[in-house]
Amino acid sequence: MAAIQQINKLTVTKSPLLQFFRYRGKINIQRPQPPHYERARVMAVTQPRYLEEPKTLTCFEKRAQRNQTQLENPYNAIIAREVRNWLDHSQLVAIYHLNSITADDIFRVRVQLHKQNMHLKSYGRKIIAQAVAGTNYEAILPLFHSNHCIVFSPDQQRVASLLRITRKVPQMVLLGGIVESTLLSRNQLMEYAQMPNLQTMQAQLVQTLNMAAGNVVQQLQAHQCNLVRALDVHAKSETTEQQQQQEPAEQTPA
């Protein structure tokens, strides 16, 4: 019993004494009582003082610069990373100047391009600048000063179809592109579209290389070939004469 009572004493909780000052009535906030002089003095001394920069320094700065409240949005970094990803993994990147175009028309172009495995995208200049800063792609920055769009494609054989689709769209003006990490101007890009595929070009290269050695062989064998040809012609003419002589001889006995 004594032990239980001791434990009980330890666990006894005493509630604090509550004295209620307000009961249901509305509080007064609009006409506060003027404070006591001492309190007023302390409050006056403890008022916070915010110092402003001298206006001569900040006169021509814009408000955002003055207040420095505009923080860089971290979403921009995410989009910049996406742009960088697209640039790294596309073999073909074509950049267009975009004139005033309806959403309907641009959607039609987007669908046609999508069927050819090409992706039409557009980003802001600041984001592209952030994505491209310090890389090899910095050279394309001047193309983005005005309204633009970009076409990415993972394979570079599609240049001809890209040009064919965008030729029908007068509002899209080709400015330049990157093919296999080589910056090409508009004319170069159009020449690239005219070229046949890689295998044909490799075959042409091999042919050109072989031509050097083949030329030497041909020149060495030239005289022999001429002689053989002349003998051939002579032999053929002899056989035809013999045949002609034999035919009348056969006919006369018959």
Add this chain to the structure above:
Amino acid sequence: MSVPFSGTLRRSGGVVSAIGKQLKSINLKGVKRITVQFDPFAENVKATREFLFLLSTPKVSLTNPKCIVKPDIVCDRSPAFVKFSLIESAQEQIKAKEIRFNSENLNTLELLQLCNKHVSTLAPPEEITNKVLTKAEKQKLAGGAGGKKLAKKK
């Protein structure tokens, strides 16, 4: 002693409103063809590209549907220019076949202002066709007084 008032009563809306104001008064009726040539990798091409964009907007292109705007991209870093090929009546007016703006040192607002100054003035004046009156309009004009008396009687 008070100083007489000098200055503006209203603040200007900035470059964008100025450009908008110029665009409202642009008129391409005197132009047959506009050629905008620029090298996208050259410096100072932004104004030319913006001008090209503004010319392609529906409001401006509707002033003359027959006028073709042709962008010309070159790769030799030559300076950008805008060439307006004029129609015959405009050519007679100023004794020249085309107007050319060398735009590498002009900004968009200046290009538009020059365009309004030189090109929009060459638009041939619109002919006022006879307006066809509908029946209701004719009744309104003719029976203005008679109609009112009829209504009161009713």
